[in-house]
Amino acid sequence: MLPLFASVLLGLFSNFKKGQCLPLNHPKQMAHPSMLLHRHLASLPSNTFFFLPATLALFTTLFILFYIFTTPSLFISHQHKHNLKYPLGPSQSSPLTPILPSNGSFHLSAKFPFNDVFGGEDGTVNPVSSRSHFGSKGNSMNDTDVFRDGDIFLEDYQQMNRSFKIYVYPHRRDDPFAHAFLPVDFEPGGNYASESYFKKALMNSHFITEDPRKADLFFLPFSIARLRHDRRVGGGGIQSFIRDYISNISTKYPYWNRTGGADHFYVACHSIGRSAMAKAEEVKLNAIQIVCSSSYFLPGYVAHKDASLPQVWPRTDDPPTITTSERKKLAFFAGAINSPVREKLVKFWRNDSEIYAHFGRLKTPYADELLGSKFCLHVKGFEVNTARIADSLYYGCVPIILANYYDLPFADILNWKSFSIAVVTVDIPLLKKILRGITSDEYSSLRGHVLKHQ
Template structure:
């Protein structure tokens, strides 16, 4: 009786083996197909248009107005782009270079894709600006200024002025990719008729008015509309306008306040966040890292030029403007923050020209900065000189400057499908 049982068991085992063979063949074939696709197509290439989050490194690796002219490094280009007066190199190795410590050297995630898309944007992108007459009671808030902007929040005025004089503006709303809400939160804040307490009601009333006068807001709930805000109160400013808060695109000016000296690193700013308080408490008596609450009497530009690393620490909000100043003066941005969306992160590889440190590593700040070798620092500094033109504002926009970079980011967020008017 034992033999038949053994034969039955052997037969069952053989049948299981036969069933497994086609399954294994199918799995193997699928793997070969998958390998072939991944090696011959761009299907598995990371999409550069996704919003990037910070990735903190074990060892250290905005949008702000710069009002002075300094020599700037340039990209190497071959063929011309007529409207910008620059040339474009479509060749080259797309693989990122790496330094000896593994830090990426290229400042772009993918230079070729960026240039290709940039040209498309420059040729086809259209924006409709809601019109307001020069005699409007709030013309100072809604229309471009007739002077050269200055101050911490000048980016708002630079952008509005540049956009209105650009080829991106269309008078035909049916061909517009996006719609611009031209109010200035910084100017509303200083208008005695509005002030901080009245901004929320002003914006709520503004959205009510354009949604009843024009059909464009209602067809998407404001999803194809955008506004620019460089002031730290921008988040609370739209609190009463639910649709603009949830749906509209907000173009913000990044960075926070810092000043630099000949020290290893320097910070001066208002004590308006727990992170800043921790930084001051940890390093206020240090001889290499000089941190202060409040502003200094020394010239700001000289301080930036004399510092190796400029500390960028989140304050009350994340969008007060200073990172561009550090880049403009050749100072390495040292960003102390968690989960921070950085300017132009879709395009630029921030690990190649900045130091990113988690707030939990504030006590290790000196160790992290002094561990950076001379060669690493030189590479970071060279990359800062290369990318700083992308953060530079000009009265008349120049190709690849801050205005065009913002336009490119907006172009990435346009809808590929136009919603028809009902």
């Protein structure tokens, strides 16, 4: 199957194919707000990266970048002719986190989630309820396919594979910050490994060109995660570092200035990436941000220009196998209480016999808890993203997403309704009722699609 890197790359390619670059605040850009819609994100398995291959994320992100770059109203400088087909109309692109109201059929909101409808980030202002993916009579709403349109995805991927090129700003190995600019020479690990995996897979791919005249997009190779741990920079110095870096490349090379950075992109998985561009406003407004912290609620993420990267904790072993009958718990969560959403979850379900909501250190192995649960809860912490969706899929547990405004990774091509359930956070007190309302057939369908993503 295609690498994870391919899914991200494919979305970039789709955006690129429609035209040439204009900055986000250009008059023409403002006249066409739908031009930044990105598509064609996917996940395809491999043996070296959690539930999706390490390289699959890179491909999809790059494809999103490609699609963004080719939107006609966005680009005016260099013309690229790509004829691809699209399965979704503009209004369907990059849907919001699915909302599950408690009395009706599952739906995806086609509008931006305004506060007066859904309340604040913790979802506690207005009583918008959740419902299951299935209709009130248990009908599956025909949401049985893992992909929205796999054939069109593969067709676009094949064309991207032939023509898409990316130029990476060069840095020598003796550069004082080579560790932040160059790909790592080891297998990435830890909570923010997606960022390193993306860069490593991209730099080893055939999409790289050493001739910037042939480039469709330009990659800014700095690593937010590695700069954060560099004592010379640290979290407090990243904003100035990025500002100076953009100033340097815009002086040394002509490529940034000709589009205002609209055909440039960078990757960041740590949440500090959202504020890293505070002193380089043109990066946030114009460049494509491939980030794990993809929340519609926060101003640092520009919906339909930027793209969501899945956060994963890498695992190289084959996923463990366990039958549904061996999963005795209804639902499980463990984590720090670092948000109102988690605080509310633990308050309601801490002492429940079916929903296990833990904070602090577990007495049993984390993997055993995931393997013993039918549903595994992804609950917003500091940010909407965590590695828990990837953990759930790896251990064959159906993800329950409690994170309002989360722009889910690969949402334009992955049918998230087929293998996960999203619950608005205001409905945390109804969580057991929602999960118990899922029939055994519906659960078997959800879990069967989970296994396809391992």
